[in-house]
Amino acid sequence: MISIKNYYHPTPKKMRVLGDFFLVLIPVITGFVPSMPISEDNKFWVTFATTIGGVSAKFITNLFRETKEPETEPDKTPIE
Numbered sequence: 776m777i778s779i780k781n782y783y784h785p786t787p788k789k790m791r792v793l794g795d796f797f798l799v800l801i802p803v804i805t806g807f808v809p810s811m812p813i814s815e816d817n818k819f820w821v822t823f824a825t826t827i828g829g830v831s832a833k834f835i836t837n838l839f840r841e842t843k844e845p846e847t848e849p850d851k852t853p854i855e
Contacts, residue, residue: 781840794836801829 786794804825808818 776840776842777835777838778840779838781838785841786837787839787841790836790839794833797829797832797836801826 805822808822808825811818811821813821
């Protein structure tokens with residue numbers, strides 16, 4: 776479930792890994808931008824969009840909440 780109220784709750788592992796992947800991807804992409812054959816203005820905007828997109832993706836993955844199965848009580852039969 777996704778909600779702003781879930782930001783401080785535990786995040787599911789798959790979402791946490793996905794968000795960390797986006798954060799790692801930022802310096803990888805921006806590292807290749809200077810060697811791209813595009814104008815300096817476009818290099819700035821590619822770097823800017825990559826950074827904003829990666830940080831936003833990490834933030835969005837933090838909005839997911841780990842759902843736990845309701846715990847059922849064990850059968851309490853008296854032992855004779």
